[in-house]
């Protein structure tokens with residue numbers, strides 16, 4: 136049998152893989168399973184390993200080729216990336232149309248527009264040279280952006296090379312390749328699909344890390360990550376919406392794009408294999424545009440990405456040329472912003488929730504109202520300070536808002552509708568569940584119930600103990616925990632191991648079979664590695680990763696409980712906050728007793744994790760010192776400290792020459808100035824989020 140020609144098979148595989156990438160990442164209509172796709176990719180990888188001469192930079196195996204980069208070089212855009220003027224209602228849309236028609240001198244005749252969904256992501260400029268992707272840059276300040284090519288290459292919706300066009304009026308083809316010749320720049324938007332966002336936040340939650348607020352910020356943070364391998368894992372996607380001709384490199388023949396209308400350019404881009412959001416519509420006149428906007432203000436919830444409006448562009452490219460731009464905006468385009476997803480309703484009551492750590496958080500019980508696809512009966516109020524600042528009172532009519540996938544929140548009370556008897560809300564003096572007095576530390580915004588035996592805390596703690604990333608006792612969820620605690624069958628973690636089929640008999644929704652399953656699950660959990668147990672105990676500031684680190688270094692429960700704060704701090708990645716917290720836990724006689732009972736029940740108290748090598752610091756940020764200043768939007772100071780310490784960084788209070796980074800939120804003061812004076816690297820919130828995402 137003749138050996139097949141590797142060249143031919145390689146090019147066939149590349150074509151097939153790109154075809155399936157398009158089906159999956161652009162058309163959302165996969166034709167083959169993920170396993171089959173991986174098989175194609177592996178076959179190509181094997182062939183390329185055997186014939187390294189045949190590896191090409193635009194091969195799908197080369198998406199993640201680079202090592203982590205040191206930083207992003209600044210690059211200049213060929214044509215400045217302008218932002219768009221906004222229209223917030225029909226009237227402003229009509230005013231835009233009138234300006235266009237006056238400048239075009241068309242009298243009463245309608246102008247054709249293209250309406251596209253506006254993607255809530257991060258703008259990018261892609262440069263293709265003779266059909267090959269050579270550069271991807273962020274918008275930056277519009278004139279200069281950051282060269283993020285290695286990250287852009289990992290986004291599977293973006294082709295590494297363009298396909299021969301079959302569309303009308305395509306530019307002349309490169310010999311033998313058929314892709315658009317010369318240098319062209321494609322503009323688009325990188326975004327995070329809602330499904331990827333949900334998956335990332337699930338991972339963050341499992342790791343005990345603060346959650347990301349919305350897909351846009353997460354996408355922005357990811358694009359600024361210095362490790363392309365990590366970016367590849369995040370599942371970013373992209374849409375492209377504009378071709379910019381390379382006038383700068385014109386030389387012996389100005390390269391203009393041979394299209395007459397914007398609609399044609401969108402079709403051409405699509406035919407080259409570029410991702411174009413498919414709901415765009417050519418509209419004859421502004422009335423049709425307005426109808427498109429109204430239609431999508433409702434329908435946008437059915438999409439897998441966030442859109443905050445519609446971009447409206449003059450379709451005729453020659454007319455665009457004539458209209459030109461102002462200093463800030465093109466005159467031929469505008470962005471219609473969807474009205475915020477808001478509604479009015481009444482606050483029936485303000486109540487508080489007691490969490491596992493005793494943290495007491497207020498929430499509003501609302502008169503149910505339909506908003507953005509679901510009925511809302513409750514909204515978080517974050518903390519007592521927030522309630523006081525907004526002055527939200529029981530009985531108030533309030534404006535509530537839903538943004539992206541975020542839990543609904545109360546924006547503000549409507550003062551004109553405030554009932555005369557409404558009084559300012561105050562945090563209750565005592566825990567609504569156990570009656571203990573609530574406390575708040577000087578520096579903190581969070582109030583706590585300090586009673587470790589509080590029934591609410593016990594319920595939440597037991598749920599945490601049994602959860603998937605802790606002891607992983609399947610079947611021991613919220614409703615069962617509630618019944619066990621209410622009937623006083625389980626009071627603490629150790630009681631779980633005394634549960635038998637008899638204990639469970641007679642509980643709601645608990646047949647003989649599910650009771651037997653649960654008992655088997657409980658039994659099985661006894662042989663879990665101690666790292667799971669350490670996390671399950673719910674020691675403050677000890678997330679999944681810190682628990683594993685403690686297990687690897689200390690090996691047994693005795694050594695963990697007997698370690699001094701100094702000893703704990705010598706463990707890499709364990710900072711003073713975690714060390715103090717572990718020590719406080721170990722010093723409490725109740726906790727010692729609890730551990731003794733778990734041991735007696737047969738719960739494993741040792742680890743199988745490999746011993747750490749040498750005494751080397753661990754974690755991606757080991758050896759780095761970070762100073763926090765100002766207010767971060769996405770997390771509290773405490774959460775940021777915890778996240779950094781888990782990654783091995785030391786968090787310090789003051790800036791010195793030894794400081795690696797100063798992270799600054801809003802209202803940053805003298806620490807930021809000092810950092811700049813000393814030449815210490817400073818990170819804004821996006822850059823900080825990117826840094827902590829390098830943990831994997």
Ligand SMILES: [Zn+2]
Pocket residue numbers: 489566567568569570571584585586589590591592
């Ligand atoms: Zn309580």
